[in-house]
Amino acid sequence: MLDTLWEALGLIGHLDAQVLAIVWLSLRVSLGAVLVGSLISLPLGAWLAIVAFPGRDALVVLLNGLMGIPSVVVGVVFYLLLSRSGPLGSFGILYTPMAMTIAQVFLVVPLMSALTRQVVEDAWNGYSLELRSFAYSPWLCVRTLLFDCRFSLVVAVIAGMGRAISEVGAVMIVGGNIFGFTRVMTTAIALETAKGDLPLSIALGAVLLSIVIPLNALAYGIRRWAMNRFG
Amino acid sequence: MFPIRLEKLQFCPNGRQVLADVDLLLGPEGITAVLGPNGAGKSVLLKTLAGLERPTGGSIDWNGGPTPAGRIAMVFQHPILLRTSVFDNVILGLKPMSLSRRELRQRGLEMLERVGLADRASDSARHLSGGERQRLALARCWAIRPRLLLLDEPTAALDPTATEAVEQLIREIRTDGTKVMMTTHNLGQALRLADDVVFIYGGRIREHTSNSEFFVRPRTEDAKRFIQGELPWRIAFTD
Numbered sequence: 001m002l003d004t005l006w007e008a009l010g011l012i013g014h015l016d017a018q019v020l021a022i023v024w025l026s027l028r029v030s031l032g033a034v035l036v037g038s039l040i041s042l043p044l045g046a047w048l049a050i051v052a053f054p055g056r057d058a059l060v061v062l063l064n065g066l067m068g069i070p071s072v073v074v075g076v077v078f079y080l081l082l083s084r085s086g087p088l089g090s091f092g093i094l095y096t097p098m099a100m101t102i103a104q105v106f107l108v109v110p111l112m113s114a115l116t117r118q119v120v121e122d123a124w125n126g127y128s129l130e131l132r133s134f135a136y137s138p139w140l141c142v143r144t145l146l147f148d149c150r151f152s153l154v155v156a157v158i159a160g161m162g163r164a165i166s167e168v169g170a171v172m173i174v175g176g177n178i179f180g181f182t183r184v185m186t187t188a189i190a191l192e193t194a195k196g197d198l199p200l201s202i203a204l205g206a207v208l209l210s211i212v213i214p215l216n217a218l219a220y221g222i223r224r225w226a227m228n229r230f231g
Numbered sequence: 232m233f234p235i236r237l238e239k240l241q242f243c244p245n246g247r248q249v250l251a252d253v254d255l256l257l258g259p260e261g262i263t264a265v266l267g268p269n270g271a272g273k274s275v276l277l278k279t280l281a282g283l284e285r286p287t288g289g290s291i292d293w294n295g296g297p298t299p300a301g302r303i304a305m306v307f308q309h310p311i312l313l314r315t316s317v318f319d320n321v322i323l324g325l326k327p328m329s330l331s332r333r334e335l336r337q338r339g340l341e342m343l344e345r346v347g348l349a350d351r352a353s354d355s356a357r358h359l360s361g362g363e364r365q366r367l368a369l370a371r372c373w374a375i376r377p378r379l380l381l382l383d384e385p386t387a388a389l390d391p392t393a394t395e396a397v398e399q400l401i402r403e404i405r406t407d408g409t410k411v412m413m414t415t416h417n418l419g420q421a422l423r424l425a426d427d428v429v430f431i432y433g434g435r436i437r438e439h440t441s442n443s444e445f446f447v448r449p450r451t452e453d454a455k456r457f458i459q460g461e462l463p464w465r466i467a468f469t470d
Binding site: 046129140 | 269282283304305307310311313320323326355357358375400467
């Protein structure tokens with residue numbers, strides 16, 4: 001057991017090329033998904049928070065429900081869409097990092113939108129009279145509220161990043177876990193553990209934790225700083 | 232925009248009558264104080280004029296038209312300030328007006344200068360004192376150059392010094408050509424600032440008269456009792 005741990009630390013300490021490549025791809029895919037997901041879910045969540053229309057409540061319930069959608073389900077859906085015989089098969093992106101990013105976007109959007117809606121709705125209850133009295137359009141309200149809630153929304157973005165980087169089902173199915181091409185930390189951990197290569201699994205697990213925990217610490221620090229700076 | 236004529240205005244959300252057959256004529260100048268006990272309908276009257284509440288009956292005539300020709304701004308009792316600088320807050324009302332960056336900056340700084348907050352422009356707005364917050368709220372409404380400024384208890388919970396500073400600003404805004412309509416529980420303030428007084432009780436306007444007339448010779452018993460401090464602070468609607 002101790003030998004395995006030392007071997008894992010050795011892989012990290014010596015900046016093993018295989019580990020680095022896997023970590024780098026994981027970050028590229030998940031950061032890309034969170035970036036695209038933020039561009040969709042922050043305005044969408046804020047818009048849902050301030051606009052009333054028939055069916056809004058149903059949409060909110062659907063969004064909340066999709067927060068817990070299993071990643072393998074998203075993986076299967078995108079597999080069917082992107083496979084050769086699927087409607088998007090002509091793009092030829094199945095088993096590529098692009099396909100993994102797209103699948104992760106659909107995993108993080110419901111989570112980030114639902115969190116954004118909750119944060120912005122709370123703010124809107126206080127701001128609606130002020131902004132309406134200045135004849136703000138819904139779009140200008142969305143921009144203003146997203147800006148004002150920016151420090152609280154860091155939590156939504158971090159939650160999205162946590163969801164993306166830690167999921168294994170969707171990237172396994174649409175990425176194929178191809179060595180050197182679509183193998184990311186979570187799929188590598190699953191595979192190497194099954195093969196019995198525990199040092200690599202532990203090393204990747206340690207890297208995963210060393211990314212997720214500082215990210216959360218950063219979010220916490222930003223909020224604390226913002227509370228002191230802006231009230 | 233003026234005269235503004237309210238005719239048989241009603242506001243009855245969920246069947247609860249808040250404003251009942253309100254008739255009121257507002258001229259283009261001066262300060263109108265809206266007085267009355269809590270729950271009388273003062274704030275709702277202002278919100279209705281600001282377009283924030285839709286009346287359930289009656290009409291508002293803006294110099295012959297159904298909508299106001301000039302800008303209307305409203306300062307709330309507890310103004311919400313964004314989590315950003317004082318300057319960014321003062322230009323809040325200018326954002327929908329498609330001004331250039333230069334104009335925004337110029338007008339924002341000019342307003343902060345006029346309300347005595349120029350040296351706090353880059354500070355966080357949420358770190359301002361109560362009086363400074365209210366001056367900032369006035370400045371951001373003044374910045375859009377409104378024809379009608381509605382103030383909902385603008386000095387509630389302020390100390391006398393801060394109250395005096397806000398009152399001075401209200402006088403300057405009036406001198407600038409803006410019609411001011413304000414609610415207040417401070418009878419001394421109404422006496423100091425107002426040109427005319429609207430007394431509202433139970434959702435109905437009981438008196439609309441000049442300041443001096445209202446405080447010296449109130450026409451209704453309710454107004455007399457209110458001035459003497461005998462009306463209860465919280466009332467049940469009488470109808």
